[in-house]
Amino acid sequence: MTFPSTPTLVSYPAGAVQAEARVLHVEPLADGRQALLLDATPFHPVDAGWPDQGPDRGYLSLTSGQDNDKDNDDGGGGRLVPVLDAVVAATDGSALHLGADIPVRKGTEGWAFVIAHVLSADADLTEGATVRVTVDQGHRRALSAGHTGCHLASLALNAAFADRWSKPTRNDALGVPDFDAAAIASSTITACGSVDVFRLNKSLRRKGFLFDGLVDELPNLGARINGILAAWVASGAAVRITCEGDALTDRRSWVCSLPEGEAAIPCGGTHVTTLAELAAVEVSFSATEDGGTTVLTMRTSAPLA
Ligand SMILES: [Zn+2]
Structure with a gap:
């Protein structure tokens, strides 16, 4: 063989x-x-x-x-x-x-x-x-909803943290400082949801991210982000996946036509075709300590409409 x-x-x-x-x-x-x-x-x-x-x-x-x-x-x-x-x-x-x-x-x-x-x-x-x-089409749809919700939540989180940077850093797909890329430790897509874990470590501080009062702000942060997400879902924006080819290893990107502009994120996953397929996208936060480093967990729910 x-x-x-x-x-x-x-x-x-x-x-x-x-x-x-x-x-x-x-x-x-x-x-x-x-x-x-x-x-x-x-x-x-x-x-x-x-x-x-x-x-x-x-x-x-x-x-x-x-x-x-x-x-x-x-x-x-x-x-x-x-x-x-x-x-x-x-x-x-x-x-x-x-x-x-x-x-x-x-x-x-x-x-x-x-x-x-x-x-x-x-x-x-x-x-x-x-x-x-x-x-299994139902399972695929649930993962696709979760994955699109995850990308939206990361963009909304970046927007909510945009004024927490003292130095220039890499921007995200909407031209906002990319907290997600700078701090992400793991991302897990679930059925109609995702769990993203961010480590607020010294390296992130050196990059210019300002930690002050962040943990106390978490309840308000969730509400701010959910406001951004609700507007995006209400826009019913189109979602597509662009491919450089049909092979497993060809580059692909998630592209979403948000009201702020077209956002493209490199991604190998599956997605819904429009935000109208989602009933909502909402996040909640929790923070823990791990050996002196604050670990921020963002749980996103993205139920299908
Ligand atoms: Zn992705």
């Missing part, structure tokens, strides 16, 4: 939840499960490099290449194979490395970045088979 030498083609940025694909490789994993590589997929994978949006859920169904005697069935081959996980993986042609075990950066010469669909040990799919790939 050979490994693919080109990246998996992806259709989730365009919103696809179904596709036909060819099995390029099946790899037994150490835990007894199998990793299946397809030429193309609508499955959004988790990327260990920045694991903000988790994997899609769904299943594969056999359409040809195996069970050829079972024609005239329901078109899905009658056998559904659940996808247990979908993970960014990479191969140099000699082995397949999944997730955090990938030893090289994206773009390294001689390496193909692919999506590993993790299947159970008894999945019984072989190289060359054609499968229909089906993504």
Whole structure:
């Protein structure tokens, strides 16, 4: 069995939840499960490099290449194979490395970045088979709402902190000092929501961010940000994903036509197509101490309309 030498083609940025694909490789994993590589997929994978949006859920169904005697069935081959996980993986042609075990950066010469669909040990799919790939649409929509809400919340947070900078710093997509980029420690997209954790450390202070009174201000801060977010949601702004290509490793951006201007943020995730799909976007804050560093947690809820 050979490994693919080109990246998996992806259709989730365009919103696809179904596709036909060819099995390029099946790899037994150490835990007894199998990793299946397809030429193309609508499955959004988790990327260990920045694991903000988790994997899609769904299943594969056999359409040809195996069970050829079972024609005239329901078109899905009658056998559904659940996808247990979908993970960014990479191969140099000699082995397949999944997730955090990938030893090289994206773009390294001689390496193909692919999506590993993790299947159970008894999945019984072989190289060359054609499968229909089906993504759980409800789960995808909830993650898309959460991810768009997360980007909006980060822009609104930057706006609310805009006067807390004593030195010039990098600006965000709306030309406001980018607190999010300067302080983010982790971002987790949930169903119709997100959790962003910011570390208010010495390095952030050296960059010129002013901490004074911040923790006491948190209740008011939430209300200010929710006001900005309510206006954005009410605008029903269009959201789109721009792509430099169809491959997993091609650059993509989230673009939203907000009243303040068009905001573009590099992003590999999935999103709603308009803010009218969201009932609201609201944030709340909590602060904790971790070894002398204040850790600010922003919880965003972005329920579907
Ligand atoms: Zn994103």
